[in-house]
Amino acid sequence: AQRVTQPEKLLSVFKGAPVELKCNYSYSGSPELFWYVQYSRQRLQLLLRHISRESIKGFTADLNKGETSFHLKKPFAQEEDSAMYYCALRSGGSYIPTFGRGTSLIVHP
Amino acid sequence: DAGVTQSPTHLIKTRGQQVTLRCSPKSGHDTVSWYQQALGQGPQFIFQYYEEEERQRGNFPDRFSGHQFPNYSSELNVNALLLGDSALYLCASSLDRGRGSLGYTFGSGTRLTVV
Numbered sequence: 741a742q743r744v745t746q747p748e749k750l751l752s753v754f755k756g757a758p759v760e761l762k763c764n765y766s767y768s769g770s771p772e773l774f775w776y777v778q779y780s781r782q783r784l785q786l787l788l789r790h791i792s793r794e795s796i797k798g799f800t801a802d803l804n805k806g807e808t809s810f811h812l813k814k815p816f817a818q819e820e821d822s823a824m825y826y827c828a829l830r831s832g833g834s835y836i837p838t839f840g841r842g843t844s845l846i847v848h849p
Numbered sequence: 850d851a852g853v854t855q856s857p858t859h860l861i862k863t864r865g866q867q868v869t870l871r872c873s874p875k876s877g878h879d880t881v882s883w884y885q886q887a888l889g890q891g892p893q894f895i896f897q898y899y900e901e902e903e904r905q906r907g908n909f910p911d912r913f914s915g916h917q918f919p920n921y922s923s924e925l926n927v928n929a930l931l932l933g934d935s936a937l938y939l940c941a942s943s944l945d946r947g948r949g950s951l952g953y954t955f956g957s958g959t960r961l962t963v964v
Binding site for chain 2: 744749776783784785786789834837838841
């Protein structure tokens with residue numbers, strides 16, 4: 741079975757500080773990993789995917805198969821980054837993403 | 850493009866009643882997936898509809914059923930409502946069962962409260 745763990749329910753930082761949102765997964769095959777974000781009063785939306793190795797809004801995430809992790813990082817947090825962040829895993833067979841419980845990021849001015 | 854639209858936005862039902870939630874997918878998408886999101890939790894997969902058939906199902910009882918219409922819109926039905934069914938129900942659309950790498954497009958959800 742595939743599982744996604746986001747160990748922190750809440751992460752609170754000050755503007756300009758580095759941010760790392762943790763995501764660990766369990767899956768025996770080759771997964772696809774995603775980060776979704778939900779800003780206040782907005783719908784859940786895709787932030788980035790590991791296969792594209794992209795940087796969106798200054799965020800990056802690297803898949804570490806040895807540690808089974810896909811942590812989301814940003815060197816300098818901005819107030820507008822405050823949101824709920826969900827890590828999701830999709831296996832090659834089912835195409836159905838499994839979501840973690842989410843981490844609430846609060847960036848203080 | 851209005852994206853994924855869900856109706857109603859809020860709903861209050863009594864235990865034992867039945868409810869129907871509706872979803873119109875993003876233009877160009879042919880697959881609809883439904884998720885239940887309880888307070889403080891991530892979205893939990895209920896089922897996915899493609900070509901008017903249920904293609905995959907999560908760990909939800911048969912009280913949860915659905916339908917997809919020829920225009921790709923979808924309904925989620927829940928019978929014999931329990932207090933524990935209170936949650937935000939999210940609809941997500943995708944193309945070709947979500948096989949691509951673009952992920953899902955989510956609606957704003959329907960907030961169901963069972964009293």
